[in-house]
Amino acid sequence: MKRLKHDDYLALRAGATVLEADSFGDKVLRLADGTMLKFFRRKRWLSSAVWYPYAQRFADNGEALHRLRIPAPVIIEVWRIPSIGRDSVHYHPLAGQTLREIIAEGVDPKAEQALKDAFTRFVIRLHDCGVYFRSLHLGNVVYTPDQEFGLIDIADARIGRRRLSRQLRARNLRRLLDSAGECDWVDFQSVVNGALQERPRSL
Ligand SMILES: Nc1ncnc2c1ncn2[C@@H]1O[C@H](COP(=O)(O)OP(=O)(O)O)[C@@H](O)[C@H]1O
Numbered sequence: 247m248k249r250l251k252h253d254d255y256l257a258l259r260a261g262a263t264v265l266e267a268d269s270f271g272d273k274v275l276r277l278a279d280g281t282m283l284k285f286f287r288r289k290r291w292l293s294s295a296v297w298y299p300y301a302q303r304f305a306d307n308g309e310a311l312h313r314l315r316i317p318a319p320v321i322i323e324v325w326r327i328p329s330i331g332r333d334s335v336h337y338h339p340l341a342g343q344t345l346r347e348i349i350a351e352g353v354d355p356k357a358e359q360a361l362k363d364a365f366t367r368f369v370i371r372l373h374d375c376g377v378y379f380r381s382l383h384l385g386n387v388v389y390t391p392d393q394e395f396g397l398i399d400i401a402d403a404r405i406g407r408r409r410l411s412r413q414l415r416a417r418n419l420r421r422l423l424d425s426a427g428e429c430d431w432v433d434f435q436s437v438v439n440g441a442l443q444e445r446p447r448s449l
């Protein structure tokens with residue numbers, strides 16, 4: 247991981263917009279040139295982040311997803327920024343909007359069911375490819391102009407070689423199903439079975 251000097255960091259972020267922040271400071275910036283800078287802090291000292299930093303995992307997962315032909319941010323650089331005690335990943339945003347943004351803007355009901363079915367098929371595809379996306383919720387899935395789904399916020403995804411078991415598929419949906427507004431976006435049974443189930447046609 248390259249080190250970024252404080253002055254260079256300040257130059258990089260000049261004119262940036264803060265997209266996400268918490269009580270510890272900025273979390274995600276949109277830089278003046280439209281690229282994104284996401285920060286990671288080490289939360290605990292005795293953590294696997296010491297030997298495998300989250301910014302690096304983000305970048306490695308991005309490459310692994312590209313190899314699987316799953317849209318994900320294209321990485322520009324991974325930085326350690328000692329002056330602010332953060333690691334960061336600099337990347338191009340994925341073209342498109344998150345599903346959460348699309349829903350907030352309003353989707354017409356016919357298009358909505360088609361999008362939900364396509365999303366369920368996408369989750370099945372992730373699982374078939376061995377991707378366990380821990381942060382699976384609609385704010386971390388982007389719908390691209392090519393009408394594909396892609397993933398952002400990929401630092402804690404696990405990408406293995408084998409397709410996921412039924413148990414893992416079910417477990418991966420827990421967070422999505424627990425959220426009141428988003429639980430009907432995925433068809434649980436189809437995901438666990440690994441195939442989209444035909445819905446009886448309404449009369
Ligand atoms: N197409 C996109 N590509 C990347 N980030 C996007 C995109 N669209 C919106 N974002 C926004 O970028 C920010 C960073 O996302 P994320 O990595 O999920 O941050 P967080 O850790 O705060 O959830 C969020 O505000 C997200 O909505």
Ligand SMILES: [Mg+2]
Pocket residue numbers: 385386398399
């Ligand atoms: Mg997120």
